[in-house]
Amino acid sequence: AKVAHGGNGLVVTAPIKPGEILVELPRKCIFNFDDALKAAHPHLATLVKAADDPSTKFAVLLAAEINKGKESPFHSWIQSLPKDFSLSEAFFCVDEICALQTPWLLNEVEDQRLLLQELDEYILPLMSLMGLMIFGGKTIDRKILAQAKTLVNSRAFSNRTGMANSISPLIDMANHSFLCNAKVKAKVFDGREVPAVLKTTKSINAGEEVRIAYAAEASNEMLLYTFGFIVPGNTTAYEVTMYSFDLIVHAAKQAGITRTPTTTVAWKEMMLPELRRVPRVRRYVLFGLSSHPGSDTPTLCGKLSTEPDEAGSYPLKTLAMSILILLQTWKLDKPVEEASATLQAIYRLQLSSYETTLDEDLAILANPGSLTPAMRLAVEYRVDVKKTLLNRISRCTHAMDDLIRTETADFQEIRKIGQ
Numbered sequence: 001a002k003v004a005h006g007g008n009g010l011v012v013t014a015p016i017k018p019g020e021i022l023v024e025l026p027r028k029c030i031f032n033f034d035d036a037l038k039a040a041h042p043h044l045a046t047l048v049k050a051a052d053d054p055s056t057k058f059a060v061l062l063a064a065e066i067n068k069g070k071e072s073p074f075h076s077w078i079q080s081l082p083k084d085f086s087l088s089e090a091f092f093c094v095d096e097i098c099a100l101q102t103p104w105l106l107n108e109v110e111d112q113r114l115l116l117q118e119l120d121e122y123i124l125p126l127m128s129l130m131g132l133m134i135f136g137g138k139t140i141d142r143k144i145l146a147q148a149k150t151l152v153n154s155r156a157f158s159n160r161t162g163m164a165n166s167i168s169p170l171i172d173m174a175n176h177s178f179l180c181n182a183k184v185k186a187k188v189f190d191g192r193e194v195p196a197v198l199k200t201t202k203s204i205n206a207g208e209e210v211r212i213a214y215a216a217e218a219s220n221e222m223l224l225y226t227f228g229f230i231v232p233g234n235t236t237a238y239e240v241t242m243y244s245f246d247l248i249v250h251a252a253k254q255a256g257i258t259r260t261p262t263t264t265v266a267w268k269e270m271m272l273p274e275l276r277r278v279p280r281v282r283r284y285v286l287f288g289l290s291s292h293p294g295s296d297t298p299t300l301c302g303k304l305s306t307e308p309d310e311a312g313s314y315p316l317k318t319l320a321m322s323i324l325i326l327l328q329t330w331k332l333d334k335p336v337e338e339a340s341a342t343l344q345a346i347y348r349l350q351l352s353s354y355e356t357t358l359d360e361d362l363a364i365l366a367n368p369g370s371l372t373p374a375m376r377l378a379v380e381y382r383v384d385v386k387k388t389l390l391n392r393i394s395r396c397t398h399a400m401d402d403l404i405r406t407e408t409a410d411f412q413e414i415r416k417i418g419q
Contacts, residue, residue: 003209008080009175010210016200022182022210023171023198030196031074033165036061043130051123053115055152058164060123063148077169081151099378101354102385108225112153119145154227157184157196168196176223177211178231184212220384230381243346248323251349255341340400347389347396358386 003009016022027035037045044064051057065072072078097109124145155172156164171184181202204210215222220230323339356364361383368376 003175007175008173010170010173012204012206012208012210014206016204018200018202020200021197022200023196025168025171025196027195029169031062031065031077031167031169033058033061036065040064041130044127047123047126047130053118055156055164056115056119056123056149058156059119059145059149059152060127062152062167063127063145066144066148074169080173081147083147093372093374096372096374096378099375099382101356101378101382102221105221105225105381108221112225116146116149119149166196171196171198174198174210174212176214176227176229176231178213178218178234180211180213181208182210182212220381224377224381228377230377230384232380232384233387234384247346247349248342251345252338252342254345254349255338257338257342336400340396343400344393344396347393351386351389354382354386356382358383358390361386 001009001011003011010022012022037048040048040061044060048057048060051060065074066078069075097106100106100109120142124142127145128141151167152164156167158164168184174182181204182198182200185197185199198210198212200210214227218234220234223234224230323343351358361379364371364379365376365383371379
């Protein structure tokens with residue numbers, strides 16, 4: 001059915017209780033990589049096995065299935081699949097890619113474009129030739145192959161090795177929400193006979209949409225890169241950002257700290273080994289600080305988040321503790337205040353690295369008629385990152401105070417080592 005945001009989704013027609021099964025699909029109703037490969041023509045199977053990228057392997061099989069038309073047992077489901085992929089990262093034009101203004105995401109998008117180029121230059125010509133032999137004279141065109149690649153990226157479930165290996169018709173119509181009311185209880189894994197089940201986790205009223213969480217922890221980069229949307233205000237951490245030692249020194253100077261930092265040799269040979277001997281501090285060193293590959297330079301790595309990480313530590317607090325570790329080696333007078341000021345300066349430097357300001361981006365979004373859907377999405381993504389940075393700046397002082405109050409033992413150990 002049509003849902004609130006204008007797209008398609010699953011909507012219940014009667015009240016549903018928690019724990020009820022909404023959809024249960026036997027294996028024969030699931031488009032599964034293993035089954036499709038076994039049923040494929042030997043020439044096609046050889047081509048699939050030769051492809052390097054796992055999602056490309058599955059996409060080739062799906063493209064072949066789409067090309068069968070009414071002869072495919074999955075034809076009705078295939079007809080319901082989206083045909084427009086303007087919001088898929090690999091189909092962004094150059095201006096839309098540049099509008100993302102995020103190096104990590106730009107690199108991921110470029111990787112997807114290179115995979116599409118491989119489809120165009122290597123796989124598509126071979127599949128077109130095969131079409132004359134094994135597809136009843138029909139040829140595979142770029143549109144079908146690109147559609148299959150995008151569908152695999154956005155709709156396929158993965159096996160235990162992370163390879164996309166099954167798509168469950170109807171279940172794949174469920175849209176995403178972190179406040180989901182249903183989940184997929186089982187998938188087809190590793191060739192085993194396991195049905196796909198969509199089961200409620202909460203009560204759902206008649207007319208309400210069924211939503212699942214595409215990933216328990218999904219940053220907006222991942223959502224944009226994989227599915228073509230973001231969740232404004234998403235508190236899940238953005239991807240890890242690496243802060244070089246030079247950047248930290250520059251930020252410290254901007255914060256009014258002019259003392260000479262410890263040399264990188266002293267850092268590696270004296271400070272880092274000492275810190276790693278303290279069990280309660282070790283996790284900060286390993287998670288937040290490391291020696292940059294190929295050099296002796298300490299590098300600060302962290303995420304933008306208010307949510308705890310796997311170890312139960314808050315990334316913002318981990319960054320704060322890491323800053324304290326570094327600044328303690330500089331023998332500062334007010335380490336907490338100066339560490340907070342340095343961390344805020346780092347975030348301000350990140351903000352200043354964007355080509356546009358937050359106000360300029362908001363002004364762009366105020367005139368949406370001049371934007372393509374992908375350009376609007378790119379600007380919305382930028383706005384969300386900048387708001388997150390501003391939020392981190394405002395929380396820095398609180399994070400430092402909370403850090404010292406709750407982890408005094410760690411701080412005391414760091415102070416001893418710093419001295």
